[in-house]
Amino acid sequence: MPAEEFYVRYYSGHQGRYGHEFIEFEFHADGRCRYANNSNYRNDSLIKKEMTVSPLMIKELKRIIADSEVMKEDDHKWPKKNVVGKQELEIRFGNEHVSFETAKIGSLVDVQGSEDPEGLRVFYYLVQDLKCLVFSLITLHWKIKPI
C-alpha cells in the first residue's frame, strides 16, 4: 500500500560576507530525514547529516503540521524575501502542496507588523517547533550541536 504523499522541507538562509549561509532540512514519507547547515563564519564548515526516522516519528510530525493548520495559510501577503535572507517552507500533505517563501522573521514584532499577522504567526511558531524537533533529533543521534 503506497504511503500517503508527505514531504516537508524548511530552508532559511542568505548570501553575505561569509558566502551562502543556511540551514535546511527535509523529511520524506518513508522516514528519510536530511539536515544541511552551512556557516562560514569563523571557518565553520558544512554539516550534512542523513538519518531515517521511524513511522511513529513521521506520524508525530504529521500531527504537529496538521494541528498548526498551516496548510490553510497563504504567503501572498507575507513579507517578501530581502537582503537579510529568506525562509522557505514546503509541505506536501496528501493532495495539498504548499511552498511558502518569505523574509526572515526576527521576532513576533515582525509578525504583528505584517499584513497577515494571523497567518504569519502560524508559520512562525510551526517553524520554531519543527526546528526544535530537528535539533533534538540531530543532537541525540549524532551528539553534535547542530548550530
Next chain:
Amino acid sequence: MSDRYEIDLNVKPGDDLQDEEMADRTELASRQCLTGLHTETPQVAIKRKGRGFQSGDQRGDGVHSSAFDKLNSSDDSASGRALKSIEGWIVLITGVHEEATEEDILDKFGEYGEVKNVHLNLDRRTGYVKGYVLVEYEKFSEAEDAIAAMNGAKLLDQTLTCDFAFVKPTNNDDRGRRGLTSRSRGGHGGRRSGRSSSPTRR
C-alpha cells in the same frame, strides 16, 4: 548519477495562480504519473499554493545535494529495524500530556534502565509540552523493554505510544531523492540533470 528529469512549467515570477495555469499544472502532474515519474494516480489533482513554486532559485548545497553523513548499522540483526545512535538508543514517546514534566518521564522510563538524556520539547506558542518526548538509553535491551512496557500505557490520563526514533534506512534510496518543488520550478527551460556536485566536506 541516474538520469534526472526536470519538468518546467514556465511560470513567470510574480504571477498569481490563475485557474488556467492551475489546470496546466494538474495536467502536467498527470503526465508525470503516466511516465512513471510519480507514484500517485493520475486522477488526483494537487492543490498548490505559495510563492516558492514561482521561485527559480537553484541551490547545489542543500538537502538536494549528495554526500550526507549517515550512521550505519553494524549488521546487528538482534536490534531488528532499530538503529543505534552515536551513544545509545533513542526512544520516541508520543501522546504526552501537555503538563507532563521531565520528572514524570524519568519516573516512568527510569524503570527500564538509566535514562541518559531527555528531550521534552515545548510548544513555542503555548509554552506547554508539545506532545512528544525523546529519551536515550545506553543499551538496546533497556530501550526495547521500555517500549514493550510503556507503549499503550497511560501518563496523566493520556495513552502513550512508544517506538524507536531511528531505524535502519530502507533500500529504495533513489525514490523521491529530490524535493518536490524542484520539479515545478520555472525559468530553466530544457534543463535536465546537473545540480553541481556538492563541496567536499571538511
